[in-house]
Amino acid sequence: MVDIEKIKKEADEIIKEFSKVLESFELDEEETYYILDTKNVLRTDDEPSLDENFRDDVLSIAPKTKDGYVVVEKGKWSN
Numbered sequence: 001m002v003d004i005e006k007i008k009k010e011a012d013e014i015i016k017e018f019s020k021v022l023e024s025f026e027l028d029e030e031e032t033y034y035i036l037d038t039k040n041v042l043r044t045d046d047e048p049s050l051d052e053n054f055r056d057d058v059l060s061i062a063p064k065t066k067d068g069y070v071v072v073e074k075g076k077w078s079n
Helices: 004-023 054-061
Strands: none
Touching: none
16 A cells, blocks of 8 residues: 655655755856757748648548537546
């Protein structure tokens, strides 16, 4: 049987020990080096475009549709 309180206590101890190790490092004095050049991988901001067939393509592969919308099951995690 799983003892939740024991797991919580052990997790707290692990976090405390890990925090002590992190505090022992002096990171402010070290320089940061990057081995790769930084690139902007985002697209340029042009006018938005939409494939006219996109809606029909999505609706054609959806398991269930109604009145031009995809019907999905409400998640068990939501209220």
